[in-house]
Amino acid sequence: MLKPMDTQYGFIGNRSHDPYVAGRDTLSKEEQDGECIFETVGEVTSPDPIISVRNCNVFYGDNQAINNVTLDVGRNEVISLIGPSGCGKSTFIRCLNRMNDTIEGARVEGDIRLDGEPIYAKEVDPVLLRARVGMVFQKPNPFPKSVYENVAYGARIHGLARSRAELDEIVFSSLERAGLYAEVKSRMDEPGTSLSGGQQQRLCIARTIAVNPEVILMDEPCSALDPIATAKIEDLIEELRQNFSIAIVTHSMQQAARVSQRTAYFHMGQLVEVGATDTVFTNPIHRLTEDYVTGRIG
């Protein structure tokens, strides 16, 4: 069904004559407004994908928020999604765990696979899928429960622990892996909301890894945090990569550069460019990407 990679997404190679590539002086208004169709440049595929998205379109009612995006998330890879506000980054990652199903009027088209299984197939239960593809949100959103119960929540729902000891084990190790255990070990019974913003966000990460997902989606996880709390989360992401695959939306180019191996640049619902993070930031192919990473738009 899919066209062969090379014809559809032509390799970067000799595209210097392409009208859209970096170095060209001006962009037409249509290009800036995303009113023309871009061909994604760069390597959309990954040698060992855990999630693969092919020709994804998302509509909110009649508005198209994602336009024909094809992209892989590699195993044990951190991929960052960048782009101007409203370009569809959140919409895109919410497709990967079917969170868009919970929005009235949202419609997702295309072929999205987790470990080769299509996740939008009829027999797939989105509830179970979300246990495999966890999500951390922009604003820390601990439940109005104790620190302990926040982390135990997923494990309880999915029946992961057969005894209190096992539950303790899951909770403590998740907090440990989220780098929070030392800070909260004496505060297990306090409400999660009494922690600081950065601690709350790490609590949410702990809560997510407690159900042992394969992929973690993070939607601007640090946008509500100060630089020190941000640095802690970035270190954490680097560590989590050993066990999980991570897709992170961020507005901070430095953060993308620090934590991710690949970077995807979105523009007006389209995927403009994907590639190794250094390449995208130091030597982007597409003029729009260049403008964005050099701070001329967005």
Add this chain to the structure above:
Amino acid sequence: MRLSTILLVYIAILIIGYFAGRQKAIAYSHALDAGRTMHSLPMYHGYYVLMWGAIPAIIAILGYFFMGDGLVLDRVIAGLPDEVRSLPESRLNLVLNDIRVVAAGAETSGESEAYIQSAADSLNAGREFLSLLLGLAVVALSSTGCYLAWRNLSGDFRARNRVESAIQVLLVMAASIAVLTTIGIVFSVLFESIRFFQKVPLFDFLFGLNWSPQTAIRSDQVGSSGSFGAVPLFLGTLMISGIAMIIALPIGLMVAIYLSEYTTARVRGVVKPLLEVLAGIPTVVYGYFAALTVAPLLRDFGLSAGLQISSESALGAGLVMGIMILPFVSSISDDVINSVPQSMRDGSLGLGATRSETIRRVVLPAALPGIVGGFLLAASRAIGETMIVVMAAGLAAKMTINPLEAVTTVTVQIVTLLVGDQEFDSPKTLAAFGLGLTLFIVTLILNIIALHVVRKYREQYD
């Protein structure tokens, strides 16, 4: 002078004052150098003049309404024959009433005494004179007020600030009317209750098991003391509102959950207003419904099940009352559930919880304080409800916890105590105030707790 004429003249003067003030300000603004502006818009100068025209005159008008008739009556009384004036207070009042009636031009029964006719004439004359005086005073006050204010205007006059403070005073006055009325109500109930508790000890009232105020009709009757143990009433109230809450809580909560979590915005937009219509149905209509539809149904059902259900039962009244307060519960719960941030739900759904798990384990606990607040408000509504109970639960103050029997409630007893033709200071009538005070205190406490709980909850997420 007719009152309507006075008002028309008054308004005309104010309008003229407004335009005069505005005009003067506009003239000033024309005289200004280019690029400079006046402190206040001409409109505010107009309002300032209007204000000063309005306020003194309105005081005169209010004074006329509250005291005018009293002044005239005093003069009329002074003109009455001595033997009439020396009548006891209550008889004198009857005479005055007759005078008023004759003065209004109505036919009195039988031949009225000559002095009444002449007093009526002097009453009318006095009124006529007073209203003339009022007319003159209003014209004088409003035009002088306008004029003085108008003279006060100048190019840099801060009319806008003056108007602002006047508006503030107006608002404070409006607020204090509400507060003062509440205080007045509380005190009137309180004083009458104190009189009641002088006759019936508080302890007997609160803990007595026998309620039969009917025996205390005439002082020469045997057993005239009556008994005012309110426990059966409290029990009846408790039982009926308890049944109502048992119906309204779960259903209301489920309706709220359905509306806020499971419907589309379209369905919600239709269903929620419809539910709120339920809250607008007059309680008398619920009363019919309880007495004419629900009670017979229950009785028939009871017959087929071998139960004795009387046609006036706590159960029937409670059921219908439950339906009545349903919209309170569902509407408040729905608001509270909706104000739980979406991010809470996202967090739970994102961990692989189902929708109902999310509701049970995250949304409801987060919304609980607000929901409890809503329940308490609904409960105080149920406790204070009268009409349904009068029509469907009966009047018998029976000491029972069987919901299939007729019981009575505090509110019903208040009504029955006050509709009889009793002397106003008999314990029977005064008992109504004792009950009213008890009811008031209980619902007040419930409301305070509810508001407190709701407020505390609001703080959590704002």
